[in-house]
Amino acid sequence: MDLSRAKACIARVGGTNCDLEMKVALENLGLTAEVLHMKQILKRGLSEYQLFVLPGGFSYGDYVRAGAIWGKEVHSKIKSELEAFIDEEKLVMGVCNGFQVMIEAGILPNGELVEVPKAALANNMSAKYECRWVYLRVERGGTPFTGDLETGEILKIPVGHGEGRFIPASEDFLKELIEEGCVLFRYSMPSGEAAEGRYPYNPNGSVYDIAGICNRKGNVMGMMPHPERAFFGWQLPEERNVPYGDGKRIFQGIIKYLQKY
């Protein structure tokens, strides 16, 4: 579709706090991005949007578990709306707390809103909040979110979370995720080899170094690292005299997809 008609909805509730930088990133690439409170989403619905973003923050204070309360709210209030959105192969993206919400709402790993989550994002192994830049290896290029990336590429993007340790419900389920190409990003060494749990390359102790996953079709994606904080060159810690950072590559994938949508 014509990009000037494409629209992103960045959802928020009390405690969401990464909506601004998400909007900046999307708008920089020419997309119209609106930040909408859940209350407004309930009134307006999602039909006018092609991208639904759950941004980072501490939704509802992260009480009970990180992302749990918003996750259950999504599940109980916009389940069918969101399922239809996903069926139409529109894009759903969750970053950090948004990823936690997607897990708790059951949107991921499967892309269908199941009642009982099949994975968890548990406390970091370090038992601390971790704000640091990590290396991500792209495990599957060419999906809607990795349309501008190739398998095996290395991205440098920051994380900032206390609960990001991905745990699948079972060994078999993990195998299934890997086999079906649902593991999208893994924490890696700068060289690209797997972090294999080594701290701080794998900052939280995620199983199989998982940093981001998607559904089979790839139109639903959640990740702990923040691509919107590595969008511009000046945001980068080292090579700052470049116009853009690696985070932009993920957003470019979104744009490519929407142009064809």
Added chain:
Amino acid sequence: MVRVEVKLKKGHFDPEGDVTTKSLRDLGFPVSGVRVSKVYTVELEVNDKERAMSLAREMCRKLLANPTKDDFFIEVLAGEGGVN
């Protein structure tokens, strides 16, 4: 009233418990391990013990616990406004 305790399943690493263990050992306590759990005391609008139990189970399934990592324990408490 029901008391719901949510804690990490056996075999799951508990970073908070681990750090607490170390800290208590630093202070000279003979501690070999700590597990952290969360307790919810829920005031229910029902008086039937069985029903309270099943509601609490449902709460855990739907919100209070994530079965991938959590176990939960429910205790129905007698008391004001609770089950007799």
Added chain:
Amino acid sequence: MKEGLIRKVPGVSVVEIDLSRAEDKDLSEISQTMGLALSLREMKALKEHYSRPLTDVEIQTFGQTWSEHCIHKTFKGIVEVEGGRRINGLLKEYIMKATKELNKPWCYSVFEDNAGLIEFDQDYLVAAKVETHNHPSAVEPFGGAATGVGGVIRDILGVWGEPIANIDVLCFGPLDLPYETLPHGLKHPKYIYKGVIAGIGSYGNNMGIPTVSGAIFFDSGYVGNPVVYCGCVGILPKGFYVKDTKEGDYAVLAGGRTGRDGIHGVTFASTDLMEDTDRLRPAVQIPNPLVEERLRRAIITIRDRRLASGITDLGGGGISCATGEMANRSGLGIEVSLDVVHLKEPDLAPWEIWISESQERMLLSVPERNLGDVLEVFEDEDVEACVLGRFNGSRRLRVYHRGLVVCDLDLEFLYSPPRAIRKASHVEYVPTPCALPEPKDLAEELLRILSDPNIRSKEDVIRTYDHEVRGCTAIKPLQGDLSGPNDAAIIKPLRDSWMGVVISCGITPFYPDPYWMAAASIEEAIRNNTSVGGRRIALLDNFVWGNPEREDRMGSLVRAAEACYDFSKALDAPFISGKDSLYNESPLGPVRPTLLITGIGIIPDVRKAVTVELKEEGDPLYVLGVTRNELAGSIYLKSKGLNGGECPKVNAKISKDTTQSLIKAMDSGLVAACHDVSEGGIGVAAAEMVMAANLGLSIDLRNVPSDVNRSDVLLFSESTSRFLVEVKRDCVREFEEILQGVPHCKVGVVGGNSFRIFGLDGSTWEVGISELRHAWRGVDGP
């Protein structure tokens, strides 16, 4: 106490106190039992003014409004210095005077509102405020520190600013303090340390405001009195700074509910911490960042829609001070009803509602036509709000509770407290010789200093604070994968401008002379700011001192304030805001006198900012400034348990010339890396530049501009006004030209995989990068 002085008012939870018949000892007793912390002189002033009995609500209003915390009695009072000199207010005669004389057109609103405001560019203002939360953090570290952060964020909201960065500077007792040596009632430094850090992280991270700048110190002088400084920086469009409350406007209270938490926080901050700290817990406020996050959204919306005529935060003194100040500031009066306030628990007495310091509350004045819209904005963001009252022309503070007037005070009198008179002795550090034999192995000394708690990397703490949220952090507190310590942080607050706000700290609590300590702190804040490319620097002062009613404490405070005037003026950096925390006393004595200076600079283009890590093999390294034999209070001596030596002094001319030339060199693109030389001297600064990159360095102490004849002194002296600068190899000539007239010399070359030091007598020491890192960070890799 004399019978019949206190009488219960029938039907309401109010008592009346008849001061007119009270004798001196009754007055003191009333002040004490009601927790007022008013002096006998102040109580007598009340007695003289009122022939009628005062209600507890009224007396509490005076207790709050006349507190050290709210009106800065000591800084505004008269000081009689030993020898007959009389100072007409430290604030007026020193700190504000420098600002006034410098008369910078970019100072927009200084020392007036909740925060200082300076111009950022033509269309935007930067707001900055730093507070202390020492007493609450000593009692309940997590809640105390978290509410400290919450409070200073509201100061920024209180000038309509959008918070963009947090600052936290902390001082604790030694973490390895033996438990047996801790006096009863005090908490162990480790417990306080963990709680404070968790509290700061929790609040800042939850609010989505990056914590970008700070420092941590350890010293036995902080065992009884830990120090917690919380700062916040915000931005706002210039035309949206509205403080124009009019007669007939409504007073709207919004945010968290009012409860018993934080009752008497103000008077608590104005007394010594002598009691068992556990008994003081009710005075500590309970943090709820989730509420403040919603409050922030609502307030920014109200600002952008221009719906309100004024705003202030509820801090010390709660509703009583916020309403009184807002009315007084606009030359108005106000009527308030306590019945509409949303409460946490039902049975609060009127005076408790009136002075409670429950967190996350703001007061707005709203013209009648916008009242509905304002309440709707709050409702949309799920923020509770109530119409507390209405402003009028009466110049009185009138409070209703269940139909009865429980407070009716004349604002003129309430805001003209008797001026405090403090006495000060003359305090000066007289240097004693320092008997330190020159050590043989400087490599060993360096490694020891790098692992000193005051020097060691604070990465463990810094990474638990989100410093990237909002996506505006251009220069981070930790540089790159190897976590080099950048001297200042830079925030790029606007989407369509390359300009950045540069945030730095200066704090040198170990220097024994209060005058030179203050001078060094000011100079360090400026130096740190300059190191990354900051200029046009504004300063904030935060004094943490002991009981000002003791002459020696007051004496050192006077000296520090004098330095503030002298060096603010000489270094061309005005103060824009400040806050003092006095009465920091414990059974172990007074706190180590500590002055935090915060520097707020600007940089025209964040892409040109300079970072700490060495960049390129073969580049020369320069030392700027002169190294003197100034070891008093240095980490070098302190880590050996030694005293004595000369205190580092500041030569304002050299300092100013150096920073100006350095900025010029940076703007010309000649500088590859820069680091200020402070704690641990050249040795530590150079080692940090090495560790921040994977590049070695050799330095030759024979080339350091100095008249010192010992290698260890050259390496570890903490003389001020110095920088280490890596100059791009092919820019040396141009650099030298710009630096003409400023003491400087090439002392080393970047390269190799170790840090090599050449001593005065030709000795050489070499330390591997990995060894340095093990000492400083405990690990080698990222």
